[in-house]
Amino acid sequence: MDEELLELQRQFEFAQQAKSSIRLSERNVVELVQKLKELHIIDFDLLHTISGKEYITPEQLRQEIAAEINKLGRVSVIDLTDITGVDLYHVEKQAQLVVSNDPGLMLVQGEIISQSYWDNVAEDINDRLQECNQIAVAELAAQLNVGSELITSMLDSRLGTLVKGRLESGQLYTPAYVARVSAMVRGASRGITVPTNLSALWGTLQQLLQEMNGVSGVAVESTFFQSLFNGLLKEGELLGSLRAGVHWTPTVFAAAQKECIDSFFSQNSHIIYSALQKLGISQPVQFLQSRYPDGIPLTTVFVHPSMIDMLDEAVEDAVERGSWIDSLSLLPTSFTPQDASKILLQCSSVQSAQKGNQGLLLVDSYLFSSGFVKDIYDRLEKEMVAFNLSGSSILTSSEESHLVKETRGRTNRTIELTETGNEKKKKGKAAAMKASESLPDDEYIPTKSKKNQKKGKDLLSVVVSDSKAGTRKDLANMQENLNVPTEEWITQKIMDLVPDFEEQGMDNPEAIIRPLANNMRPKLINFLKERRKAVFTENAENMKRLLDNLQKKLDESFLNMQLYEKALDFFDDDQSTSAVLHRHLLRTTAAPIADTLFYNLDMHNKLRNGIDAEESHSGPATFNPAERTAVAKTFPGSLSKKALSVIEALEGKHVEAFMTALREMAEESGLLLKKLDKKLERTLLHSYRKDLTTQVSVETDPVALLPKVVSLLYLQIHNKALQAPGRAISIAVSRLKDKLEDSAYKILTDYQSATVTLLSLLSAATGDEEDCTSDRISTKREMLENLMPALKGLVLSTSQS
Amino acid sequence: MEGWDTSTKSTLTQIPLLSAKAGPRDGASWTQRLKEEYKSLIAYTQMNKSNDNDWFHISAANPEGTRWTGKCWYVHNLLKYEFDLQFDIPVTYPSTAPELELPQLDGKTQKMYRGGKICLTVHFKPLWAKNCPRFGIAHALCLGLAPWLAAEVPILVDSGMIKHKDDSSSSAES
Numbered sequence: 001m002d003e004e005l006l007e008l009q010r011q012f013e014f015a016q017q018a019k020s021s022i023r024l025s026e027r028n029v030v031e032l033v034q035k036l037k038e039l040h041i042i043d044f045d046l047l048h049t050i051s052g053k054e055y056i057t058p059e060q061l062r063q064e065i066a067a068e069i070n071k072l073g074r075v076s077v078i079d080l081t082d083i084t085g086v087d088l089y090h091v092e093k094q095a096q097l098v099v100s101n102d103p104g105l106m107l108v109q110g111e112i113i114s115q116s117y118w119d120n121v122a123e124d125i126n127d128r129l130q131e132c133n134q135i136a137v138a139e140l141a142a143q144l145n146v147g148s149e150l151i152t153s154m155l156d157s158r159l160g161t162l163v164k165g166r167l168e169s170g171q172l173y174t175p176a177y178v179a180r181v182s183a184m185v186r187g188a189s190r191g192i193t194v195p196t197n198l199s200a201l202w203g204t205l206q207q208l209l210q211e212m213n214g215v216s217g218v219a220v221e222s223t224f225f226q227s228l229f230n231g232l233l234k235e236g237e238l239l240g241s242l243r244a245g246v247h248w249t250p251t252v253f254a255a256a257q258k259e260c261i262d263s264f265f266s267q268n269s270h271i272i273y274s275a276l277q278k279l280g281i282s283q284p285v286q287f288l289q290s291r292y293p294d295g296i297p298l299t300t301v302f303v304h305p306s307m308i309d310m311l312d313e314a315v316e317d318a319v320e321r322g323s324w325i326d327s328l329s330l331l332p333t334s335f336t337p338q339d340a341s342k343i344l345l346q347c348s349s350v351q352s353a354q355k356g357n358q359g360l361l362l363v364d365s366y367l368f369s370s371g372f373v374k375d376i377y378d379r380l381e382k383e384m385v386a387f388n389l390s391g392s393s394i395l396t397s398s399e400e401s402h403l404v405k406e407t408r409g410r411t412n413r414t415i416e417l418t419e420t421g422n423e424k425k426k427k428g429k430a431a432a433m434k435a436s437e438s439l440p441d442d443e444y445i446p447t448k449s450k451k452n453q454k455k456g457k458d459l460l461s462v463v464v465s466d467s468k469a470g471t472r473k474d475l476a477n478m479q480e481n482l483n484v485p486t487e488e489w490i491t492q493k494i495m496d497l498v499p500d501f502e503e504q505g506m507d508n509p510e511a512i513i514r515p516l517a518n519n520m521r522p523k524l525i526n527f528l529k530e531r532r533k534a535v536f537t538e539n540a541e542n543m544k545r546l547l548d549n550l551q552k553k554l555d556e557s558f559l560n561m562q563l564y565e566k567a568l569d570f571f572d573d574d575q576s577t578s579a580v581l582h583r584h585l586l587r588t589t590a591a592p593i594a595d596t597l598f599y600n601l602d603m604h605n606k607l608r609n610g611i612d613a614e615e616s617h618s619g620p621a622t623f624n625p626a627e628r629t630a631v632a633k634t635f636p637g638s639l640s641k642k643a644l645s646v647i648e649a650l651e652g653k654h655v656e657a658f659m660t661a662l663r664e665m666a667e668e669s670g671l672l673l674k675k676l677d678k679k680l681e682r683t684l685l686h687s688y689r690k691d692l693t694t695q696v697s698v699e700t701d702p703v704a705l706l707p708k709v710v711s712l713l714y715l716q717i718h719n720k721a722l723q724a725p726g727r728a729i730s731i732a733v734s735r736l737k738d739k740l741e742d743s744a745y746k747i748l749t750d751y752q753s754a755t756v757t758l759l760s761l762l763s764a765a766t767g768d769e770e771d772c773t774s775d776r777i778s779t780k781r782e783m784l785e786n787l788m789p790a791l792k793g794l795v796l797s798t799s800q801s
Numbered sequence: 802m803e804g805w806d807t808s809t810k811s812t813l814t815q816i817p818l819l820s821a822k823a824g825p826r827d828g829a830s831w832t833q834r835l836k837e838e839y840k841s842l843i844a845y846t847q848m849n850k851s852n853d854n855d856w857f858h859i860s861a862a863n864p865e866g867t868r869w870t871g872k873c874w875y876v877h878n879l880l881k882y883e884f885d886l887q888f889d890i891p892v893t894y895p896s897t898a899p900e901l902e903l904p905q906l907d908g909k910t911q912k913m914y915r916g917g918k919i920c921l922t923v924h925f926k927p928l929w930a931k932n933c934p935r936f937g938i939a940h941a942l943c944l945g946l947a948p949w950l951a952a953e954v955p956i957l958v959d960s961g962m963i964k965h966k967d968d969s970s971s972s973a974e975s
Contacts, residue, residue, distance in 0.1 A: 002832050002836075004836060005832060005836055008839035009860075011839070012846065015843045015846045016846050019850075020849070020850040020851075021850065021851055021852075021853050023852070023853040
């Protein structure tokens with residue numbers, strides 16, 4: 001038998017003989033433990049594990065917890081429950097006990113952390129810090145998974161011992177690093193010579209640091225720079241002032257600024273605000289006032305009192321000499337007109353001059369002594385008088401209208417130009433200049449091109465526009481003030497009177513002369529008005545007299561006219577004769593009436609307008625139709641219309657039309673035309689008859705006698721005053737046939753036929769003198785002359801009867 | 802390996818497997834096989850002892866090791882019931898499993914062939930065949946006899962077919 005087999009047999013036997021180990025079931029054990037507890041053999045709290053298969057005493061649990069803490073220095077309570085297998089409730093309880101018993105432990109957010117752990121961490125941090133120069137606490141907190149406050153408090157106690165560095169606003173830095181950055185800050189701050197916003201500076205420094213550190217470099221907070229900067233400032237390593245925490249003004253800059261201003265101001269005794277603004281002073285007025293309390297702030301410039309003294313003297317001089325001065329020419333070029341005006345007001349001499357009415361301040365910078373102004377004004381006044389006397393009202397008005405027309409035309413042209421001028425700017429500019437010169441009287445203002453103009457020109461254009469507006473108003477008032485001097489006129493006159501404006505080499509004498517003219521114009525107009533008033537009162541007398549005369553003359557002739565008109569009624573049935581008679585009456589009687597009226601009304605008109613219309617005593621002139629029309633047109637408004645209708649009627653063939661027209665016109669001009677009443681008619685007829693009788697009795701010319709005799713006969717028979725032309729005589733005579741005795745009629749017809757033959761002979765004899773006709777004429781004449789007494793007797797006898 | 806309870810299965814997997822495929826007639830290779838059987842049995846026994854689950858005691862009845870005899874027991878209601886155990890190694894071993902016999906229980910239960918050979922579950926044969934030659938005597942005991950005892954003894958005791966020796970002795974005495 002195999003040895004090995006035997007051995008195995010034996011071993012098997014031995015294994016089977018061995019005593020089997022004894023096992024208690026869990027249930028038995030649990031029962032046993034309960035029994036023990038019941039018997040108070042176990043008199044302490046016995047815990048059991050989560051699995052329920054183990055019992056554990058609190059001490060053991062505490063031991064295990066302590067062991068776990070010792071292992072890592074930091075352990076989560078939740079992890080402890082897993083490790084010990086005991087319920088969280090018990091673990092927490094025991095953990096609190098453990099922590100309270102050991103001052104080196106702390107329970108933070110469900111974690112137990114020992115001081116030794118913090119020491120380790122601090123050492124780690126220190127290592128890293130020495131390596132990287134700076135670490136963010138937030139980063140550490142994130143890494144360690146604890147609050148940054150906890151880390152900060154932990155680091156605070158270890159700074160300088162375990163952690164060699166500096167904690168600055170959530171960042172840890174090594175002293176070396178801090179020193180380096182502070183050196184950078186110092187260098188950068190010292191390098192700044194102009195006021196700078198520090199945050200911008202920190203930005204560049206940050207960039208610089210990042211470049212130095214490469215990619216690994218952590219961004220340095222600008223607050224760190226700021227705190228370093230503040231430290232340096234406190235230590236006096238940096239000189240300057242800090243405003244609002246970020247605006248850094250280095251002392252060197254402030255010093256340079258002051259020095260610059262000082263030197264300029266002391267040299268020039270003035271300084272422009274814009275220059276200060278260039279130097280970085282935002283509120284130049286306050287700055288200068290605090291620095292130079294005796295200086296005077298103007299609109300754009302700050303001046304030393306010595307400047308005023310200088311100006312003062314010049315002004316005084318000008319006032320005394322009775323001259324004028326342009327303060328701008330005395331002041332430095334940087335002065336604007338506003339400044340000039342302000343500084344002028346500061347001058348004592350100007351103030352006194354203005355108070356004493358010795359000076360006149362115009363266009364901000366010009367000062368005229370009152371003597372100078374008065375001189376010009378006097379001369380202008382004289383010019384005005386001359387101008388007024390020379391220019392008749394018709395002339396002036398036509399001139400004005402012409403001028404206006406011209407202006408209009410130019411304006412239209414310029415508007416067209418500006419419209420197309422957008423493409424051609426140069427042209428547009430030129431057009432704008434033109435426009436400014438001849439400013440449009442409508443509202444159109446080419447604003448775009450106006451911008452291009454210089455200030456001076458602008459000023460000019462404004463002035464011009466004012467003046468133009470003035471002329472426009474004047475045009476509107478033309479009915480009242482026929483010839484108020486325009487501004488252009490005054491300006492021109494002043495230019496002529498005072499040539500030194502131009503001599504002084506001013507680019508733009510108009511700019512000053514115009515305001516001067518504006519200043520004088522009201523006075524001149526006043527003067528003119530007064531003068532006109534004077535003339536007017538003077539003329540009033542004349543006018544009254546004139547009107548009275550007119551009325552008288554008109555009454556007389558108009559009554560006659562009416563008288564004659566009545567006589568025409570006789571011939572109403574005979575068309576041709578009537579027409580002839582009408583026309584004759586209009587020519588002979590109506591025309592003088594109309595002329596008298598026109599002439600006198602014209603005179604009256606002139607007088608009323610204050611024109612020195614010297615009365616011509618040459619008597620009423622006679623006008624031809626064209627002249628009449630011209631005069632009629634000068635009449636104001638409706639009167640002119642009426643006058644024209646009168647003229648028209650005069651040209652016509654109807655006396656009635658003329659009469660009504662004349663009446664209307666007379667009414668319009670405030671004259672009364674008497675109507676013929678019976679009584680008046682009789683007396684008139686009577687006087688007329690007397691008149692005619694005497695005329696007939698003294699008449700020697702046989703030809704002239706006939707119409708008079710006929711008229712007288714009509715008067716005697718029909719009691720009508722007939723004015724008949726030669727052609728109508730025969731008809732007039734024939735009409736008398738049945739009214740006269742046959743003998744008388746025969747005498748009349750004989751005389752009439754004889755006269756006709758004589759006249760025909762006379763008209764035929766004009767050719768050659770050595771003709772037999774002259775003999776026949778003379779014989780006829782003799783015959784007529786012979787007949788004359790018979791004729792005279794015919795009339796005179798009846799008149800006597 | 803369905804058909805057995807989990808403790809049986811876990812125990813089975815811990816019994817060392819055999820490697821030599823040899824029957825009682827194969828001479829030296831049978832000896833080799835026999836050695837492996839012993840090793841496996843030793844391991845199984847030790848395992849049972851350490852688990853306080855010792856339940857049999859056997860030994861080879863002849864030097865060839867083809868016949869084994871011994872005892873097996875089962876504790877029911879805190880009483881230990883002990884039975885004789887014997888079996889032969891068949892000639893076709895290890896392709897055929899040994900037929901375990903409990904001669905004392907012959908005729909007392911239906912789960913038994915004539916001569917006291919226990920009836921094994923339907924799962925036993927295929928599993929054995931599948932694991933030939935790795936399964937040995939220890940496996941046969943573990944898979945076959947242990948479940949059989951656990952299943953049959955309580956029924957036999959309750960039905961009064963078998964009586965504890967103390968009872969029987971006391972009843973005999975009384």
